[in-house]
Amino acid sequence: MGLLTKLLFFPIAGPVAGIRWSLGKVQRVVEEELVDDAPVKQELMELQMLLELGDIDDAEYARREAVLMQRLREVREWRERLGMATAGGPVRVAREADDDE
Amino acid sequence: MSEPHIVRTDTPQFPQPALDGKYVYCIIRLDKSRDFGRVGIGGGQRVYTVHYRDLAAIVSDTPLVIYDPTREHVLAHEFVNETVMREFTVIPMSFGTVFRSEDDVTELLRSTYQAFSDVLDKMQDKIEFGLKVLWEREKVIANLERENDEIRRLKDEISRNTASSTYFARMQLGRLVESALEGVQSRYVADIHEALKPVAVASRSNKVIGDRMILNAAFLVERTQERAFDDKVKDVSRRYEELLTFKYTGPWPPYNFVNIKLKLEKAN
Numbered sequence: 001m002g003l004l005t006k007l008l009f010f011p012i013a014g015p016v017a018g019i020r021w022s023l024g025k026v027q028r029v030v031e032e033e034l035v036d037d038a039p040v041k042q043e044l045m046e047l048q049m050l051l052e053l054g055d056i057d058d059a060e061y062a063r064r065e066a067v068l069m070q071r072l073r074e075v076r077e078w079r080e081r082l083g084m085a086t087a088g089g090p091v092r093v094a095r096e097a098d099d100d101e
Numbered sequence: 102m103s104e105p106h107i108v109r110t111d112t113p114q115f116p117q118p119a120l121d122g123k124y125v126y127c128i129i130r131l132d133k134s135r136d137f138g139r140v141g142i143g144g145g146q147r148v149y150t151v152h153y154r155d156l157a158a159i160v161s162d163t164p165l166v167i168y169d170p171t172r173e174h175v176l177a178h179e180f181v182n183e184t185v186m187r188e189f190t191v192i193p194m195s196f197g198t199v200f201r202s203e204d205d206v207t208e209l210l211r212s213t214y215q216a217f218s219d220v221l222d223k224m225q226d227k228i229e230f231g232l233k234v235l236w237e238r239e240k241v242i243a244n245l246e247r248e249n250d251e252i253r254r255l256k257d258e259i260s261r262n263t264a265s266s267t268y269f270a271r272m273q274l275g276r277l278v279e280s281a282l283e284g285v286q287s288r289y290v291a292d293i294h295e296a297l298k299p300v301a302v303a304s305r306s307n308k309v310i311g312d313r314m315i316l317n318a319a320f321l322v323e324r325t326q327e328r329a330f331d332d333k334v335k336d337v338s339r340r341y342e343e344l345l346t347f348k349y350t351g352p353w354p355p356y357n358f359v360n361i362k363l364k365l366e367k368a369n
Contacts, residue, residue, distance in 0.1 A: 044170065045310045052348060053235075061172070069169045076167070088167035088197045090122055092205045093212050094364040 034078040040071045120162035123151065123200045126181045127354060129189040130221050131157040137184055142168065142177040151203055153210035156217055159185050160206060168197040182354050190225050192217060193354035201368045216361050226324045227302060229358065230351035232334065234293065234316040240344050245281050252277055286315045289345065296337040300330045305357045319357035
């Protein structure tokens, strides 16, 4: 009975549970990627390096830079939409700074 | 209160967007106004000074935009800092820092006056150099195979034997090469640091970029030691000519050695 249950259900239960788990994980990974610009900046630095080493030419650089800039903007938009802090744009000295005076 | 209109660099520009904002490049010590010419970000804006007591912010007019870190923009930012650096000790601002008005820039200088002054004193006549070192992994491995007896022995064994008996030998060889590579890398890095230490005030190691890089460092150097530092870099790169590629850049403003946490908030 025990063995039969395993034989009948394990091959099904296993993968299904697995898929559900990995979907959850994928979604989390996707959300993290949406709001994290560090990987894009890392890629930008690597791209810069390739140009400096002469591995790619200016045209190739420009083409790939445009893709990365688009991704940076998307990250910024997601962060704004989710109410998270974003870099860039006009700033001013924070008001708390005045309290020191 | 009217909402400021934020124009993004990625949207088609309206004809002549208002240049109300101030893009800030760096902070220097200077008590009279100065014009650095039309070299600013966003198409050759005039670069000039905004003052508070004996401090000056180097700025140019800008629409209230978010600047994407494109090569063009970053080079414009760098070019201004390089120009100013020729004559002054600078505290560089991060790329893309935009204030809404001259008053906001003055407020930055006023509220951070002490920290800026202290750092300017510390950085007086010091400049930064960047050194990235990449290796030719294949050549380093070939070198290892010549010099390391154990690696050579294993390689010979593998090339003599038939496939069946070489699986573990191959695995062992792979592991041996990996650990030898790690050893070689840290020896190279230590050696380079050792060579440059006497002519630098300080150094900082940053994360390596890509898989060929073994060192990504910044060095703080006295202006008077610039030549000496130069010579040392050339010396050490000659020593490793065959195996390593040296990417040597500068002089830069001391980006890696100034750490002032500005209390800034979004001005929306």
